[in-house]
Amino acid sequence: MRQYQSPIKQAMSLARVFCHLHGYLQPISNAQIPLVSVLTRTQNNVKHWQHTAPQPTSCRLQLQEECLELSYGGLVMHFDYVWLRDHCRSASCYNSKTNQRNLDTANVELNIHPTNYRVDDENLFLTWPDGHVTRYNLSWLAQNSYEGQKQSAMQPRIVWNSDIYTSAKVPFANWDKFMTCDEELKNFLSNFLLYGIAFVEGVPSTVEATETVTRRVSLIRETMYGKMWNFTSDFSRGDTAYTKLALDRHTDTTYFQEPCGIQVFHCLRHEGTGGRTLLVDGFYSAGQVLKKTPEHFELLARVPIKHEYIEKVSKHQNHMIGIGPVLNVYPWNNEIYMIRYNNYDRAVINTVPHDIVKRWYVAHRELTTELRKPENELWVKLKPGKVLFIDNWRVMHGRESFTGLRQLCGCYLTRDDVLNTARSLGLQA
Ligand SMILES: C[N+](C)(C)CCCC[C@H](N)C(=O)O
Ligand SMILES: O=C(O)CCC(=O)C(=O)O
Ligand SMILES: [Fe+2]
Structure with a gap:
């Protein structure tokens, strides 16, 4: 199982961007911050204090003119x-x-400085x-620092190719247990968050189930x-989803401002x-x-691309437009x-100058080659009884052409609510 290795280091030296597709540094945890006992004034300016931390503890606190500096670990x-x-x-x-702020931030003097400390x-x-x-609890400060967040992943993941996923032997959830036992749901969601796909088996083959x-x-x-x-x-x-044609790997609803988070197939x-059905981990290829x-x-990650859905069949008149880069990256930790990837639904590129367009096509080709x-x-092969959940923000799906009658049912899920369920079961999501 390949997990959180860090080829990232090399990449960082090459680029302004890096991400945590593979790299995963431990966040500052609930670690006990060693005692910070004495702060001594170091300069004439009363707003400057310097902590004389006893060595070798690496905790140091300094109230500087511009900000509070905390060194730890x-x-x-x-x-x-x-x-x-x-x-x-x-x-x-x-x-x-309620975990809500009472303070009216607009009443805080923007040049405020503390007058005293302890x-x-x-x-x-x-x-x-x-x-x-x-x-301020010092561990709380450390956990909520920008510098700490910068080094940690919002969502720990195991990125995969076919071998990695297959040899991980991720268990399928079982319908009966899944419906009654929270632990089964938790394991299922934990796998879903790690791999971006998860299965439930033994489901009655109806839309209702x-x-x-x-x-x-x-x-x-x-x-x-x-x-x-x-x-x-x-x-x-x-x-074309409603035909017998093969469909190349893609994510769905790229033409929504917020593409659907999860897709379910049965x-x-x-x-x-x-x-x-074809599944490809887009984050692995992007990595x-x-x-x-x-x-x-x-x-x-930077060039905005439009996707569009124009449907004009008798009962269905729809026109959807979604705009965003192919790769969406958190700016603080990259x-x-x-990933928004659907070559069928990609619209006219008209918001990018020609020289960047050229470079974008080269980049898009490289990603496609990887994918x-x-x-x-x-x-x-999806079979009656086996329900597949796909993270539509990460894992692409496609299908082989087919013959005969094939009936597929499913739905999209609201991502916030899936993550909410995961968090309520104690998972990091
Ligand atoms: C899943 N369902 C059959 C309902 C819709 C399929 C939507 C297909 C569209 N080209 C897209 O990729 O978003
Ligand atoms: O027919 C399939 O297996 C999937 C088609 C598809 O891409 C979709 O419905 O989103
Ligand atoms: Fe699709």
Whole structure:
């Protein structure tokens, strides 16, 4: 199992961008911050203090003119004073029952500085010009520092090619247990978050049971395809999904401003040949691009691309436009969180100058080459009873052409609610 290795280091030296596709540094955890006992004044300016930390403990606290500097565990963290005032957790500033801010941030003087300070084993106390005192737990500060976040992944993942996924032997959830046992749901979601795909087996082969199994995970996201959809190759809609043709790897609903987070597939019936489902981990391929050609990764992460869905069949008149880069990356840690890749639905590129267009095509070609490597392809035959959940922000799907009657049902899920369920079960999501 390949997990959180760091080819990233090399990439970092080559590029301004890097991400945590493979690299994963431990965040500052709940580590006990060693005692910060004495702060001594170091300069004439009363707003400067220097902690004389006993060696070898690496904790040092310094109130500088511009910000508070906290050094701990080899990491130097900086906290702005307005930020510190804004994040006061005292009862008058913060409602800890609802986790909502009471303080009106607009009333905070933007040049505010503390007038006094005090520390004990675990806390820093700052006194503000109006006499208000804020207590900060030092571990809380460390956990919430920009510098700490910068080094940690929002979503720990195992990126995969076919071999990695197959040898991980990820278990399938079982319908009966899944519906009644939270531990089964938790394991399922944990696998889903790690790999971007997960299966439930033994589900009755009906639309109703498919709906029941998805409702256990989250709310269904209704779209112009309906809530639950159930389709054959009858070309009832203006889209090639409703044919017998092969479909290359892609993510769905790229033409939404927020593409659907999760796609659920359940093949209720197939009397014929072909029709296997193709799955490819887009983050694995994007990681390869980052490693090989960081400037291509950066282009794909910066150039905005339009996708469009225009449907004009009698009952269905739809026109959707979604705009965003192919790779969506968190700016503070360059971790990729969404890939928007659908060459069928990509619209006219008209918001990018020609020289950048040229470079973008080169970058897009490299990503496509990675995505199309046979070793990155996982082929599965969907069968009645086996429900597949796909992270549509990460894992591409496609299908082989087929013959005969093939009936596929499923739905999209609202991503926020899937992650909400995962968090409520204690998972990091
Ligand atoms: C899943 N369902 C059959 C309902 C819709 C298919 C949508 C297909 C579209 N080209 C896209 O990629 O978004
Ligand atoms: O027919 C299939 O297996 C999948 C078609 C597809 O890409 C879709 O419905 O989103
Ligand atoms: Fe699709």
